[in-house]
Amino acid sequence: MGNLQIIPFEERENWDAVVRSFARFDVYYLSGYVSAFRFAKDGAPFLLYYRGEGMRLCYVVQQRDIAESPAYSGILERGRCFDWSTPYGYGGPLTEGFSERGIGDFFALLSDYCRSNRIVSQFIRFHPLLENYRVFEGKCELYNIRHTVYMNTKDKAVIDANLESRCRGAIHKAMKNHVQIENSRSEEAQKTFIRMYYETMQRRSAADYYYFSEEFFDDFFAKLADCYRIFYAVLNEEIICSAIIMYCNGSMHYHLSAARKEYFALSPNSLLLYTAACWGAENGCSKFHLGGGVGAQDSLFLFKRSFHKKGLADFYIGRNIFCEEVYRELLKLRAASDPGFCPDNDRLIQYRA
Template sequence: MGKEILINKPEEWNRIVTGFHKYDVYYLSEYVKAFQIHGDGEPVLYYYEDDEIKAVNVFILRDIEADKRFKNQILQGTYFDITTPYGYGGFLIEGNVTRESMKRLEQEYTNYCINKGIISEFVRFHPLLSDYKTLGKFYHISKLGKTIVIPLASKEKIWNNLTSKNRNMVRKAVKSGVEIYWGRSKELIESFIPLYKATMDKDKAKPYYYFGKDFFNSILYDLKNQAVLFYAVYQTRIISMAVLLLTNGHMNYHLSASQKEYQHLAPTNLLLYEAACWGFDNGFKTFHLGGGLGSKEDSLYRFKSSFNRDSDYTFTIGTKIFNQEKYDQLIEIRKREMQNSDYLDTDFFPVYRGEYL
């Protein structure tokens, strides 16, 4: 009733995913491959089917021993945890969803995880697709914050959804001579990489977000049908760029970068507006911008929300412990390293991977 598919079988993987009416790029093998290259772990697709429902979950399998804090503390290849790949995911479920069918899915999936040595799972539910309410008895659910979606119903609606301030910024960019183009090529990726690094430096980003060249090449070559670069040009110079992911009627704001000294020209405002209009012209239904850093209603969130004042989607996470005894043992291993003034961040999940505070 349940089975796993590994990344070395991309055709079977994608055949299962695209068999669901509602899916997005985050579930495709080409997308998760980039994060395997980045060193996140082993991508796995779990597929369940019975007479009433079918369900799919995509996750990254991480060997806990590979974490430097557990080196020589536990056996390699024995205990694992799993997490949604960077972005969004969570179970997609279709069919006759009832309490009984969900109970069967939960039991089968739990047995699979326990038999595989999986200690815990962390899920970032797709705000548009994965129904966390259906999974409320399986995961511990937490609502973190709002996320912004632009409905691509018409160009008129796209424009009217902008705040008045944002409309003025778009007009300013056009009047200043900023022009928006799109494409995908090795040259564009090579332009994006240093601009992205400079942006991460400016934002004092965590080391994880400094993706390598092989990662970006994977976006170019593996996601050739699902990724496009939009970029803003001012006086022959690229001053803002964004990688957008596209599939099954959905557009997603993935990675972005810009020249700080040109921010006053509002190139990213114009870029996202033009991208939304392009999405409508090409038959896409939604453009997901995401939320603020850490799901906070910060300056990034306020910028994104200026593209749709009425967006009412919520970013939700789920956590699950499959082996409480081993989970607690891993926390104790971390505690043995602690200094007198240290304590683990218990708001982090799983706690045993948390930082000292």
């Protein structure tokens, strides 16, 4: 039997050493990435690390006290039960070696730990570029919810060859209108991004969750300083759109973005992503993950797909229920206190609908 270690966030040096020991590690697994999400009230971060039975694996979870959810305020005592979810973005297992016996051993240890520590369920956002949902097939309820898009950034010639004509036209339009792209990690670039980001969230009537606090951004910029740059479009000495681009171990990610609506017609974001992709090619990144849309085939997805029509990767989510009786009890408690709640809803973790 192998060994399952639960590494707390406070052991950041050990955490990152474990993550970096896996050949295909990415930015989402580093303590510096998850650190900021402590300010989003997503729970206490832990790194799960399994060794044994011919394989190793690790992934990040955030642990929440279910009683702290507004839906259970006053009807569930604190410290009674918890759940796990992978942080915002992408996660799931990093692996070295694989065996059916090893994955069975891991889930046996994981289930025992969760039942002993009142962890009711876990929700996993798998990493599209790693296709790591395959590791948990047969051990986790898996759902393919949409395509995401990535660009091949091997070199500029490949980037150019994969652009659709409408995307190429949008890039040229921005250039023709004298839009210029710069990148920086300066304090001025950070402050401008934050201000524009809040304006963008307000214009989109975004959910409260996405109004990340200034403490969130300050922590992100400080803890992940070697893994991001802010790319921004400038017109007449004014920043008109901006994006946080993360990079790590040969991969880039389009993380958060902001833009001024009055300049949409100039297509500054097309030029920004193209320029970021070219920067990635020059700096050792082979793939630039743009993510997906809000829906399966919405305008945002189609915009991203115009950068590489064949660059599609499946985004899977999954769940495990470790304490079936407590899971059902939570659904009953919620239904009894909220007449509008439907226990048989389409959310993966139904008691959090």
